[in-house]
Amino acid sequence: MGFFSKFFLFVLNFIVFAIGVGVIVLASLILTNGAQFQVLLDEGTFSVPIILLIMGVIVMLIGFFGCFGALRESPCLLYTYATIVLLLLIAQISVAIYGIVKQDELKAFISGNMVKVFEKIGGDDQELTDSLNGVQHELHCCGVYNYTDWALTIHGDNTPTGGLVPSGCCKTPNSTECTTTTWATMSEPAASEGIYTKGCYTLFMETIEGQATWLGIGAILLALIQLFCVLVACGIGKNSSSSAVY
Numbered sequence: 100m101g102f103f104s105k106f107f108l109f110v111l112n113f114i115v116f117a118i119g120v121g122v123i124v125l126a127s128l129i130l131t132n133g134a135q136f137q138v139l140l141d142e143g144t145f146s147v148p149i150i151l152l153i154m155g156v157i158v159m160l161i162g163f164f165g166c167f168g169a170l171r172e173s174p175c176l177l178y179t180y181a182t183i184v185l186l187l188l189i190a191q192i193s194v195a196i197y198g199i200v201k202q203d204e205l206k207a208f209i210s211g212n213m214v215k216v217f218e219k220i221g222g223d224d225q226e227l228t229d230s231l232n233g234v235q236h237e238l239h240c241c242g243v244y245n246y247t248d249w250a251l252t253i254h255g256d257n258t259p260t261g262g263l264v265p266s267g268c269c270k271t272p273n274s275t276e277c278t279t280t281t282w283a284t285m286s287e288p289a290a291s292e293g294i295y296t297k298g299c300y301t302l303f304m305e306t307i308e309g310q311a312t313w314l315g316i317g318a319i320l321l322a323l324i325q326l327f328c329v330l331v332a333c334g335i336g337k338n339s340s341s342s343a344v345y
Contacts, residue, residue, distance in 0.1 A: 108331045109166050111324055116162030118321045122155030125314050154191075158321065161187065165328060177336035181329045188325045191318065210300045213243050217252065220265055232267030240299035241268035242283075246290055248298065250283035268294040 165180055198205070220231050235241055241264060242248030249264045262281030269277035270293060282290045290296055 105170070105335065108328060108335060109170065111328050111331065112162045112165030114162075115165060115321065115324055115328065116159055118317055118324070119155050119157075119159030119162055121317055122158060122314070122321075123152060125317070126152035126155055157187065165332070174336040177332045181332040181336070184325050184332075185329050188322055188329070191322060195318065206304070209303070210243060213300050213303075217243055217248070228265075232265050235265065235267030235295070235299060236269070236272065238299060238302055239295045240297050240302045241265075241295045242298050243300045244298040245301065246287075246294055246296045246298070247283050264294055270294060 161180070161184060165184070216227075217231065220228050222228070242252070246264060246268060249260045249268070250262045252260050260283065262284040263278065264282050266273065266278050268282070271277055274293075277293050280293065282294045287296050
């Protein structure tokens with residue numbers, strides 16, 4: 100169990116280290132892409148990718164110290180390492196279960212925040228209105244769920260939109276004709292001639308879910324590797340303790 104176990108644990112932890120780096124990269128990409136969506140949401144909504152980023156750093160460090168522990172072959176260090184990895188694994192599983200169970204509430208939280216922000220458009224905060232228009236045009240989205248939101252939405256100054264859409268929805272920037280046409284009351288084929296029809300929340304969820312698939316695959320692989328690391332570390336620690344006795 101000596102050399103092979105040490106080598107096996109070293110390789111596994113090197114993979115854990117690499118996956119930790121991968122999680123950091125993916126979380127950073129979500130934060131980078133999410134910067135475009137940040138103006139659409141209340142503060143705090145992007146705490147999830149920040150947590151993922153922190154977890155990635157922790158996983159990377161654990162992988163590094165796991166490699167070091169395998170080389171030192173210290174029972175105390177190995178058992179401590181195994182305990183930390185096991186606790187982290189339990190925490191990851193708990194977070195994953197919570198996310199699955201509460202996914203509808205999380206989606207409602209995000210969409211609710213986006214609705215609150217969109218209700219402020221056209222109000223006293225001109226900078227926010229300009230930002231929302233800029234983001235809608237850049238992302239090619241209109242409204243929260245889709246362009247028909249503007250048939251019901253009231254601007255921040257309590258003025259009903261009457262089917263008019265903000266300039267950010269227009270495919271042609273600064274078009275007076277576009278901002279004076281009641282697109283939100285038209286059918287989607289007709290409205291798509293002049294405005295973007297997909298909602299910003301819909302686009303946001305498609306973006307996050309696309310990246311979350313790869314993140315989920317990485318998390319499953321990481322969990323399996325972590326479990327193997329715990330078993331091997333305990334095995335090496337037990338073997339080292341027995342050798343020390345004799």
